[in-house]
Amino acid sequence: MDVSVRELRNHTARVVAAVEAGELIVLTVHGRPVADIVPRQMRSERRASERLLAELEEISAHAAALAVESPGADFDVGLTTDDMVA
Template sequence: MEIGVRELRDHLSQHLAEVRSGHTVTVTDHGRPIARIVPVDALSPLERLRQQGAVRPASQRKMAAPEPIPAAGSVSDLIDE
Protein backbone atom coordinates (compact mmCIF):
# COMPACT_ATOMS: atom_id res chain seq x y z
CA MET A 1 0.00 0.00 0.00
CA GLU A 2 1.38 3.43 -0.97
CA ILE A 3 0.25 6.63 0.72
CA GLY A 4 1.35 10.24 0.62
CA VAL A 5 2.78 12.11 3.59
CA ARG A 6 -0.41 14.14 4.06
CA GLU A 7 -2.57 10.99 3.97
CA LEU A 8 -0.29 9.36 6.55
CA ARG A 9 -0.48 12.39 8.84
CA ASP A 10 -4.26 12.71 8.50
CA HIS A 11 -5.01 9.01 9.08
CA LEU A 12 -2.02 7.77 11.06
CA SER A 13 -4.03 5.48 13.36
CA GLN A 14 -5.67 3.70 10.44
CA HIS A 15 -2.37 3.14 8.67
CA LEU A 16 -0.69 1.88 11.82
CA ALA A 17 -3.57 -0.57 12.22
CA GLU A 18 -2.78 -1.85 8.71
CA VAL A 19 0.86 -2.32 9.69
CA ARG A 20 -0.22 -4.05 12.91
CA SER A 21 -2.23 -6.52 10.83
CA GLY A 22 0.91 -7.44 8.85
CA HIS A 23 0.83 -5.07 5.87
CA THR A 24 3.69 -2.87 4.73
CA VAL A 25 2.98 0.82 4.08
CA THR A 26 5.17 2.77 1.66
CA VAL A 27 5.17 6.52 2.25
CA THR A 28 5.57 8.75 -0.80
CA ASP A 29 6.44 12.41 -1.22
CA HIS A 30 5.19 13.85 -4.53
CA GLY A 31 4.86 10.30 -5.83
CA ARG A 32 8.40 9.22 -4.90
CA PRO A 33 8.79 6.51 -2.22
CA ILE A 34 10.68 7.92 0.78
CA ALA A 35 9.97 5.49 3.64
CA ARG A 36 8.52 2.11 4.43
CA ILE A 37 6.64 1.20 7.60
CA VAL A 38 6.85 -2.53 8.28
CA PRO A 39 5.60 -4.74 11.10
CA VAL A 40 8.18 -5.16 13.84
CA ASP A 41 8.13 -8.94 13.54
CA ALA A 42 8.96 -8.81 9.82
CA LEU A 43 12.52 -9.91 9.07
CA SER A 44 14.84 -7.71 7.08
CA PRO A 45 16.38 -9.25 3.95
CA LEU A 46 19.69 -9.73 5.82
CA GLU A 47 17.93 -11.36 8.80
CA ARG A 48 16.08 -13.67 6.41
CA LEU A 49 19.38 -14.74 4.77
CA ARG A 50 20.92 -15.38 8.20
CA GLN A 51 17.91 -17.47 9.19
CA GLN A 52 18.21 -19.50 5.97
CA GLY A 53 21.92 -20.06 6.61
CA ALA A 54 22.92 -18.31 3.39
CA VAL A 55 25.09 -15.78 5.27
CA ARG A 56 26.61 -15.67 8.70
CA PRO A 57 28.01 -12.89 10.91
CA ALA A 58 31.73 -12.18 10.64
CA SER A 59 33.86 -14.37 12.87
CA GLN A 60 36.31 -11.54 13.59
CA ARG A 61 36.01 -7.82 13.95
CA LYS A 62 37.33 -5.68 11.13
CA MET A 63 40.97 -4.74 11.68
CA ALA A 64 41.88 -1.10 12.13
CA ALA A 65 43.50 0.65 9.19
CA PRO A 66 47.30 0.92 9.42
CA GLU A 67 48.91 4.22 10.34
CA PRO A 68 49.60 6.41 7.28
CA ILE A 69 53.19 6.55 6.06
CA PRO A 70 54.59 10.07 5.96
CA ALA A 71 55.73 11.00 2.47
CA ALA A 72 56.58 14.08 0.49
CA GLY A 73 55.33 14.73 -3.01
CA SER A 74 52.27 13.63 -4.92
CA VAL A 75 50.89 10.12 -5.28
CA SER A 76 52.06 10.11 -8.90
CA ASP A 77 55.64 10.86 -7.76
CA LEU A 78 55.48 8.02 -5.22
CA ILE A 79 54.21 5.59 -7.87
CA ASP A 80 56.99 6.64 -10.25
CA GLU A 81 59.58 5.81 -7.58
Protein backbone atom coordinates (compact mmCIF):
# COMPACT_ATOMS: atom_id res chain seq x y z
CA MET A 1 0.00 0.00 0.00
CA ASP A 2 1.37 3.44 -0.91
CA VAL A 3 0.76 6.16 1.67
CA SER A 4 1.65 9.83 1.28
CA VAL A 5 3.20 11.77 4.13
CA ARG A 6 -0.02 13.78 4.41
CA GLU A 7 -2.14 10.63 4.59
CA LEU A 8 0.19 9.21 7.24
CA ARG A 9 -0.19 12.38 9.28
CA ASN A 10 -3.98 12.47 8.92
CA HIS A 11 -4.64 8.72 9.28
CA THR A 12 -1.80 7.43 11.45
CA ALA A 13 -3.97 4.93 13.32
CA ARG A 14 -5.22 3.37 10.07
CA VAL A 15 -1.68 3.04 8.69
CA VAL A 16 -0.39 1.54 11.95
CA ALA A 17 -3.30 -0.93 11.94
CA ALA A 18 -2.36 -2.00 8.40
CA VAL A 19 1.26 -2.54 9.44
CA GLU A 20 0.13 -4.51 12.50
CA ALA A 21 -1.91 -6.68 10.15
CA GLY A 22 1.28 -7.51 8.27
CA GLU A 23 1.01 -5.10 5.38
CA LEU A 24 4.06 -3.39 3.83
CA ILE A 25 3.57 0.37 3.49
CA VAL A 26 5.49 2.47 0.98
CA LEU A 27 5.75 6.05 2.23
CA THR A 28 5.68 8.59 -0.59
CA VAL A 29 6.48 12.29 -0.95
CA HIS A 30 4.85 13.90 -3.97
CA GLY A 31 4.23 10.42 -5.37
CA ARG A 32 7.89 9.39 -5.03
CA PRO A 33 8.66 6.39 -2.78
CA VAL A 34 10.98 7.43 0.05
CA ALA A 35 10.66 4.72 2.72
CA ASP A 36 9.18 1.36 3.56
CA ILE A 37 7.22 0.83 6.76
CA VAL A 38 7.30 -2.87 7.52
CA PRO A 39 5.96 -5.00 10.36
CA ARG A 40 8.51 -5.74 13.04
CA GLN A 41 9.76 -9.27 12.65
CA MET A 42 8.93 -11.57 15.48
CA ARG A 43 11.42 -14.13 16.70
CA SER A 44 11.45 -17.09 14.36
CA GLU A 45 8.91 -19.77 15.05
CA ARG A 46 9.71 -22.52 17.44
CA ARG A 47 9.82 -25.99 15.93
CA ALA A 48 9.87 -29.35 17.57
CA SER A 49 13.35 -30.90 17.38
CA GLU A 50 11.96 -33.88 15.48
CA ARG A 51 10.43 -31.60 12.83
CA LEU A 52 13.64 -29.59 12.47
CA LEU A 53 15.76 -32.73 12.12
CA ALA A 54 13.33 -34.14 9.52
CA GLU A 55 13.54 -30.90 7.52
CA LEU A 56 17.34 -30.91 7.69
CA GLU A 57 17.37 -34.52 6.51
CA GLU A 58 15.14 -33.57 3.58
CA ILE A 59 17.45 -30.68 2.68
CA SER A 60 20.45 -33.02 2.87
CA ALA A 61 18.73 -35.47 0.54
CA HIS A 62 18.04 -32.70 -1.99
CA ALA A 63 21.64 -31.49 -1.75
CA ALA A 64 22.94 -35.03 -2.31
CA ALA A 65 20.65 -35.48 -5.33
CA LEU A 66 22.02 -32.24 -6.79
CA ALA A 67 25.62 -33.14 -5.88
CA VAL A 68 25.92 -30.01 -3.74
CA GLU A 69 28.76 -30.06 -1.24
CA SER A 70 29.27 -27.49 1.50
CA PRO A 71 32.27 -28.03 3.75
CA GLY A 72 31.43 -27.33 7.39
CA ALA A 73 34.33 -24.91 7.64
CA ASP A 74 32.43 -22.57 5.29
CA PHE A 75 29.87 -22.05 8.03
CA ASP A 76 32.15 -21.72 11.06
CA VAL A 77 31.94 -18.03 11.91
CA GLY A 78 32.59 -18.42 15.63
CA LEU A 79 29.08 -17.40 16.64
CA THR A 80 26.15 -19.26 18.12
CA THR A 81 22.65 -18.78 16.71
CA ASP A 82 21.84 -16.72 19.81
CA ASP A 83 24.76 -14.42 19.00
CA MET A 84 23.47 -13.97 15.45
CA VAL A 85 19.96 -12.85 16.46
CA ALA A 86 21.04 -10.58 19.29
